[in-house]
Amino acid sequence: MDLNHVVDRIERFLLPLLSIGLALILFGFFCGFQGLNPFDVYASIYSAAFGHWSSFQNTLLRAAPLMLCSLCTILPAQTGLIVIGNEGALVVGALCATGVGIYAHTFVPFIAQLLIALAGCLGGGLWIGLIGLMRAMRGVNETISGLLLNYVAIALLNFFVEGPIRDPASLNNPASFPLAESHLLGNLPGMRVHLGIVAGLVACLLSAGLIYKTPLGFAARVTGGNYRAAQIVGLSVNRLMITFGFFGGAAAGLAGMIEVAAVHGRANDDLVAGYGYGGVLVAFVARQNPLAAIFVSVLVGGILASGGILQRVHDLPDSTVLVFQGLVFICVLWSDSFYGKLNSLIPQFIQRNRHLKFNSLHASEDVSHG
Amino acid sequence: MSARLSLSRRIVLRGMLAAGSLGLVKAVSGCSPTRIASNAEKNLVVGFIYVGPKDDYGYNQAHAIGAAALSKIAGVKVVEEASVPETTAVVETMRNMIEQDKATLLFPTSFGYYDPHILKLAKEYPDVQFLHCGGLYQSGHPENVGSYFGYIDEAQYVAGIVAAHASKTGKLGFIAAKPIPQVLRNINSYTLGARSVRPDVTNQVIFTGSWSEPVKEAEAINSLADIGVDGVTCHVDSPKIIMELAEKRRINCSGYHADQSALAPKGYLTGAEWDWSSVYQSYVKDIQAGKSLAKGSIPHLYRGGLGDKFVKISAFGPNVTPEAKKDAEAALQKLLTGELVIYSGEMKDNTGRIVIQSGKVLKQREIALEKMDWLVDGVKGSTKV
Numbered sequence: 001m002d003l004n005h006v007v008d009r010i011e012r013f014l015l016p017l018l019s020i021g022l023a024l025i026l027f028g029f030f031c032g033f034q035g036l037n038p039f040d041v042y043a044s045i046y047s048a049a050f051g052h053w054s055s056f057q058n059t060l061l062r063a064a065p066l067m068l069c070s071l072c073t074i075l076p077a078q079t080g081l082i083v084i085g086n087e088g089a090l091v092v093g094a095l096c097a098t099g100v101g102i103y104a105h106t107f108v109p110f111i112a113q114l115l116i117a118l119a120g121c122l123g124g125g126l127w128i129g130l131i132g133l134m135r136a137m138r139g140v141n142e143t144i145s146g147l148l149l150n151y152v153a154i155a156l157l158n159f160f161v162e163g164p165i166r167d168p169a170s171l172n173n174p175a176s177f178p179l180a181e182s183h184l185l186g187n188l189p190g191m192r193v194h195l196g197i198v199a200g201l202v203a204c205l206l207s208a209g210l211i212y213k214t215p216l217g218f219a220a221r222v223t224g225g226n227y228r229a230a231q232i233v234g235l236s237v238n239r240l241m242i243t244f245g246f247f248g249g250a251a252a253g254l255a256g257m258i259e260v261a262a263v264h265g266r267a268n269d270d271l272v273a274g275y276g277y278g279g280v281l282v283a284f285v286a287r288q289n290p291l292a293a294i295f296v297s298v299l300v301g302g303i304l305a306s307g308g309i310l311q312r313v314h315d316l317p318d319s320t321v322l323v324f325q326g327l328v329f330i331c332v333l334w335s336d337s338f339y340g341k342l343n344s345l346i347p348q349f350i351q352r353n354r355h356l357k358f359n360s361l362h363a364s365e366d367v368s369h370g
Numbered sequence: 371m372s373a374r375l376s377l378s379r380r381i382v383l384r385g386m387l388a389a390g391s392l393g394l395v396k397a398v399s400g401c402s403p404t405r406i407a408s409n410a411e412k413n414l415v416v417g418f419i420y421v422g423p424k425d426d427y428g429y430n431q432a433h434a435i436g437a438a439a440l441s442k443i444a445g446v447k448v449v450e451e452a453s454v455p456e457t458t459a460v461v462e463t464m465r466n467m468i469e470q471d472k473a474t475l476l477f478p479t480s481f482g483y484y485d486p487h488i489l490k491l492a493k494e495y496p497d498v499q500f501l502h503c504g505g506l507y508q509s510g511h512p513e514n515v516g517s518y519f520g521y522i523d524e525a526q527y528v529a530g531i532v533a534a535h536a537s538k539t540g541k542l543g544f545i546a547a548k549p550i551p552q553v554l555r556n557i558n559s560y561t562l563g564a565r566s567v568r569p570d571v572t573n574q575v576i577f578t579g580s581w582s583e584p585v586k587e588a589e590a591i592n593s594l595a596d597i598g599v600d601g602v603t604c605h606v607d608s609p610k611i612i613m614e615l616a617e618k619r620r621i622n623c624s625g626y627h628a629d630q631s632a633l634a635p636k637g638y639l640t641g642a643e644w645d646w647s648s649v650y651q652s653y654v655k656d657i658q659a660g661k662s663l664a665k666g667s668i669p670h671l672y673r674g675g676l677g678d679k680f681v682k683i684s685a686f687g688p689n690v691t692p693e694a695k696k697d698a699e700a701a702l703q704k705l706l707t708g709e710l711v712i713y714s715g716e717m718k719d720n721t722g723r724i725v726i727q728s729g730k731v732l733k734q735r736e737i738a739l740e741k742m743d744w745l746v747d748g749v750k751g752s753t754k755v
Contacts, residue, residue: 054469058462158579162548171741172504172550173481263458263486269580270456270482308463311451312471318423318452 004343011342019335023327036314048309049302060193063301067200068255069279070293071207075248077288078211079241080224085131085146086252087276088153089124093253094260095157096123098267101179109182117257124253125246132245136238154272161268175268185262194262203251207290220244285332413445417467420452421480428608428627433479436646440654456482464491468498479503499663507671513664518672520680521734523559524705525642527712528683528698529624530563532639533601534571535694536622543594544575545587545604545612549753551742553605558746559712565748567697575751581607588615595619622689629684641684648679675734677706719744
């Protein structure tokens, strides 16, 4: 392994950390303008998000749906698709899971839960698979179609919840019939975190395996790297796009199923809580890497978990947590433009030699193209 | 490239210094917040949770005004959290208020907080009292849970009278979120109020489908203004955009939830407002006196209208004529005493079906009114969205 390679690796760890540090500093100014000591606020955020076991559970609860939803962007991204239809996939997954759950309410719990989960995955998977299909067959821009399908999904949810599957007892808060009590997913033993976190972790790990360790994942990455080259070497790029869209959608659909089966117990418009859009942000901050998505989800979950203490203890406005989250995202995305530049600095510091610097600039360019 | 990087490093250093100095100033002046500690000294900690921002000119602001009124009572400490979604987030917020702030009375104010979130947590904390806005309590729910709601349609009835007086075209408009009973009742009462002084008035209703849809609400108000509607009101979470656009389109408007006269100083007629200050103060006084939901000394369902100070109307705006004021105040008086009953037969819906038989009188608290699924004659629109 040569020096450039090592520096690249260091950079990959250093840049995200530095950008979060920068975001903290900028946020410190914000707190300062609100008349608060930034360090008090940092301490509060830390204690509310990671400080002790109870608050960390709060963080994990919020991170679970983000992990699953981020995969809805990460997996199709391997084939070069930019999908932001996560919210729609979550909602459709939740709706399908509820439908099957209502139908299967007399089934044995384990069988019913399996069917409900499958329905959620299938619903979400087909939803994003459709986006991939439209892109592959008709050249429809997947970002736009995904965004628009989010609205379609929410309209579908409202239609079903206020129509065919409405529980007539839910007079002033329209909701579907509930799932059978015995079919609901419980919490992990000794915790108040539901199974969603396990599903999220497993899904992220499986996705990493799929992307980095299998021929299918390699084919997808080739497609994402260069669509034409992939076609020339004989990969069926259309099928890859649809398949990875399906996998991504299935993950978001599973998130929807878990929201229904572990949190709400039924479908209603509370399902539209923005997890899908949160997942898009996580995916981009994680640079479309499913392993990084685990950590980013926990970080974002922690930021969200700290929102309460900022309001209750520091009297900061409720949008503070959005300001902080926004700063983190902007800094991390901005830091993207610095990748590959650390290498160009090293010869300059060590040798102060114009000639070498020129060479290494070329070298770093090669790396970034590769 | 390296020059740009070193510049940004310098900026970072400068930033760190500045942030540090801020901290220093605060540390020296010694005014860092220590509110958690002071909570324990007061006897009753009350937690308020809102689904949106506290300054939304609507549903949440109305509750926040009520919460602010509690701080006047001695021995009460209020903690608040806004923009809490109706997911596990609200469970965590309630839990933190109970465990960290030692709150023993919670007002989670949004509809969607109730089932399953409040119901779940209430079993875990039997000593904490959960009071939920919406009237969703049913027997069999945990003993420490209560629900309250107001008959705000009485205020809408009065607003309808004022709007009918001010209208030149005889066309009113109503922008609503969902065709649920509580919303339909407001639409019907507003229409009935208007038609009580001017029987030819029509009320065009537009459903947006969700509680917070500023874009659809804006489209709705513009299309209403385009078809000649010159007086609008609404039932959505935040009427801000509706009031602002009504003013811009130079038509009259009537507020909902909270006082929105500041948004439409010319065209604001009146409004149907919640009076949560009075409700919350009476709850807190009961609890300070040792009453509780579990003991049964506080009712699980607590509802009221104008007469019980659950709701009120906004001060009249400049476009309200003396005649309109006279009619409105007369109706207000009769509603306060219970002499005026809004729903009495024979009443037809807007498809011609008889919904209340002649001779039948459905008073404020009648259960049948809680299941309303029709729009009264004079309303243009359908409950099917």
